[in-house]
Amino acid sequence: xxxxxxxxxxxxxxxxxxxxxxxxxxxxxxxxxxxxxxQSRLSFMRTLVRRMVAENWQINSPIFDLDDQGYGTVVYEVxxxxxxxxxxxxxxxxxxxxxxxxxxxxxxxLTMALCEGAVDAEQLEFLRxxxxxxxxxxxxxxxxxxxxxxxxxxxxxxVVDKLAQGHQPDVxxxxxxxxxxxxxxxxxxxxxxxxxxxxxxxxxxxxxRPFAAEMFTCYMLRHFSMQQxxxxxxxxxxxxxxxxxxxxxxxxxxxxxxxxxxxxxxxxHPLLINQWIEMRETAxxxxxxxxxxxxxxxxxxxxxxxxxxxxxxxxxxxxxDERQKNSNxxxxxxxxALHLWLQEQAAELAxxxxxxxxxxxxxEQHWHIETQEVINTMLIELYPDLVDGLEEQMGxxxxxxxxxxxxxSDLLAIIEDKYDWALAIDFSKHESMGAFWYRxxxxxxxxxxxxxxxxxxxxEMPLAVGRRVRECYDLLQHYNKTxxxxxxxxxxxxxxxxxxxxxxxxxxxxxxxxxxxxNLVHSDVLPIYLxxxxxxxxxxxxxxxxxxLWVRNTMFQGAxxxxxxxxxxxxxxxxxxxxxxxPL
Amino acid sequence: xxxxxxxxxxALKKAFEGLGFQPGDYYDAADMVVWLETHGFDGFDRLxxxxxxxxTTGPVHADLVQEDEHHSMLDGKGTSILLCGSEAVDLISxxxxxxxxxxxxxxxxYNRTFILQRIVKxxxxxxxxxxxxRQSDYCVKVSIAPGxxxxxxxxxxxxxxxxxxxxxxxxxxxxxxxxxxxAKELEFGVFLETxxxxxxxxxxxxxxxxxxxxxEALWHxxxxxxxxxLVESTDSSRDGAGxx
Numbered sequence: 001x002x003x004x005x006x007x008x009x010x011x012x013x014x015x016x017x018x019x020x021x022x023x024x025x026x027x028x029x030x031x032x033x034x035x036x037x038x039q040s041r042l043s044f045m046r047t048l049v050r051r052m053v054a055e056n057w058q059i060n061s062p063i064f065d066l067d068d069q070g071y072g073t074v075v076y077e078v079x080x081x082x083x084x085x086x087x088x089x090x091x092x093x094x095x096x097x098x099x100x101x102x103x104x105x106x107x108x109x110l111t112m113a114l115c116e117g118a119v120d121a122e123q124l125e126f127l128r129x130x131x132x133x134x135x136x137x138x139x140x141x142x143x144x145x146x147x148x149x150x151x152x153x154x155x156x157x158x159v160v161d162k163l164a165q166g167h168q169p170d171v172x173x174x175x176x177x178x179x180x181x182x183x184x185x186x187x188x189x190x191x192x193x194x195x196x197x198x199x200x201x202x203x204x205x206x207x208x209r210p211f212a213a214e215m216f217t218c219y220m221l222r223h224f225s226m227q228q229x230x231x232x233x234x235x236x237x238x239x240x241x242x243x244x245x246x247x248x249x250x251x252x253x254x255x256x257x258x259x260x261x262x263x264x265x266x267x268x269h270p271l272l273i274n275q276w277i278e279m280r281e282t283a284x285x286x287x288x289x290x291x292x293x294x295x296x297x298x299x300x301x302x303x304x305x306x307x308x309x310x311x312x313x314x315x316x317x318x319x320x321d322e323r324q325k326n327s328n329x330x331x332x333x334x335x336x337a338l339h340l341w342l343q344e345q346a347a348e349l350a351x352x353x354x355x356x357x358x359x360x361x362x363x364e365q366h367w368h369i370e371t372q373e374v375i376n377t378m379l380i381e382l383y384p385d386l387v388d389g390l391e392e393q394m395g396x397x398x399x400x401x402x403x404x405x406x407x408x409s410d411l412l413a414i415i416e417d418k419y420d421w422a423l424a425i426d427f428s429k430h431e432s433m434g435a436f437w438y439r440x441x442x443x444x445x446x447x448x449x450x451x452x453x454x455x456x457x458x459x460e461m462p463l464a465v466g467r468r469v470r471e472c473y474d475l476l477q478h479y480n481k482t483x484x485x486x487x488x489x490x491x492x493x494x495x496x497x498x499x500x501x502x503x504x505x506x507x508x509x510x511x512x513x514x515x516x517x518x519n520l521v522h523s524d525v526l527p528i529y530l531x532x533x534x535x536x537x538x539x540x541x542x543x544x545x546x547x548x549l550w551v552r553n554t555m556f557q558g559a560x561x562x563x564x565x566x567x568x569x570x571x572x573x574x575x576x577x578x579x580x581x582x583p584l
Numbered sequence: 585x586x587x588x589x590x591x592x593x594x595a596l597k598k599a600f601e602g603l604g605f606q607p608g609d610y611y612d613a614a615d616m617v618v619w620l621e622t623h624g625f626d627g628f629d630r631l632x633x634x635x636x637x638x639x640t641t642g643p644v645h646a647d648l649v650q651e652d653e654h655h656s657m658l659d660g661k662g663t664s665i666l667l668c669g670s671e672a673v674d675l676i677s678x679x680x681x682x683x684x685x686x687x688x689x690x691x692x693x694y695n696r697t698f699i700l701q702r703i704v705k706x707x708x709x710x711x712x713x714x715x716x717x718r719q720s721d722y723c724v725k726v727s728i729a730p731g732x733x734x735x736x737x738x739x740x741x742x743x744x745x746x747x748x749x750x751x752x753x754x755x756x757x758x759x760x761x762x763x764x765x766x767a768k769e770l771e772f773g774v775f776l777e778t779x780x781x782x783x784x785x786x787x788x789x790x791x792x793x794x795x796x797x798x799x800e801a802l803w804h805x806x807x808x809x810x811x812x813x814l815v816e817s818t819d820s821s822r823d824g825a826g827x828x
Contacts, residue, residue, distance in 0.1 A: 190588030404674035405681035442817040456815030489678040496645040500608025
């Protein structure tokens, strides 16, 4: 039988993926576009929640030892499909003056650890001695994730007081913040003596996807935050207290502030980022192919409903950032046009071949880049049966390797083809090298400095991939003129300091999407796009940029509660909106 | 104290960067130390033995002094395999890709056991390797078949003339090609002992499961080297990090 060249990629079949109409790297790998991505079905929070709900993970708390102020120790025991885990949490008194979300802080309201297996008394004491210290402590390979969180000054006391008085909190107040606690870090992957990612991936199938254990830690923080609020309300008003309404609980997420610390990850893990993007693009292409012979009415109606929800969601975001504020307004207006289009032309669209390709093309030609990416993520959402299998392919072997036998002229040709964006940058201009990245003495925090103004240029982190490619290209050209018959091994013997960038170029050239196409040392670089890209793959929502260097956002807002595990239809929480609360 | 493999890799990369290594070199060097330590080849002891040298001289690479279609000779100039091992394995690999087999001699180099990790990585490209060198009064031979995960490690009594700081590497598209082409060069003395792949695998599995034991003094030394690449924090630099 003749094989359909557009057959959807709902399996690991590489050949199918290659035949899908994937968007080109020249379009996708532009930093502004990466910085316009939103949560999708493949985002790590979404896949984690789907797994927990479908597998009906059992979570109970053998130790819930809080005093009347909410301070103390809680241990949750988690029975996942393949293993048992313990989520250990310490709640501490913290003077509000010491509440700091920066990585350089050294005290927090809550500190937590996710551990393999059950935790005995001896291990609990070990954790109590180390977990509250975070980076200043040491844990061991039984610990998968270490994390901490701070209370929201705006919502926590308000919610507890309302509940204690027998009232539900005002949803509008909740909506302004969106959470009771903010996480300020979730460390995994072997930091501070914890289990290596390789151990997690090979031993613990429940968390064998990138960042699954870290996301679970934040999910459990959300659960605790609501449980603690209910507990404190009962303590304060034993006669009057009510528990938080289930719909408000679902609407509560976990706050997050992400600064530059996340940015180098995207540059230092190019193969992993390529994989995430390739899977997301494969999902989008799969949605396009699914519309080959039109779209049924139910699918059209789901897109229309999703559009209305995004319009409301964006309208409920509160941000002081002018660029984001304007963007949200424009996206809402353009989605309103999409809404009308879907309503007025539904019958015609239903029989239009590749209607989603037409929509994507129209959006690219007429609408804001954020609107384009919102539409893309909504299209992916329409086809869970076709795209969800891709979630198992979000990992990647990350080794970069020199191909020494390659001729120098072939390497030059690769650079001209795959790194044309880097060769197009004029590095003789001051602004092209107007910034540099470095690690601070304070907890090795990555920071961005201004060239010739800030100290530390000589200790620059090697994140300027484009500049390094340019330097390598110039040397290769010279070498090729003098030694035209030689290969890459000979070039590296001659210029050993360039072996790293040669390995990167040759390795990334074999990937579909390659490196992020941006000069990261330009004076006007916007690192916030890097942060947003990674956060979109985590699955956060409600981006609230606070500068070009950091962004506030919300995790798990709208997600199912633990009490929803095992129930059907618990996966519909993209772009959460304010609940309408009716009296119980 | 115990550290994880990822944590160790991160610390070593930064420590080597602090010693002046460039990105390609510090990735490779960290890989070599971690691989040896996690497979039972005393990576930390070998690292400690070379740190003073690296701290004194800065990065030195080997020079290519002679080459024909199937043979090459490099002068290590007294440097460590941590710095010249990759170049050597890349060079011989490129010759095999062109002509099925090749031999390379690297003279005047140190820490030759680190070459293990480089040939293990290169064997993934379906190349076979045999390497040997003199270690005090015996000879160490390591070999790996194309695509194999782990090498064979054996020691033999010395035979014939053997420069005390040289390393010889032979490579081919398969092991039979190497043994056929270099039968004379691959004659060894009396077999002494071996370190089995099962032992290597068990050591690695234990490192992953329980972490890697490291002497606190060495960890502190690495910290000091890492400190060289850190920039003093000021009020203005804190503004360059974002955050509330």
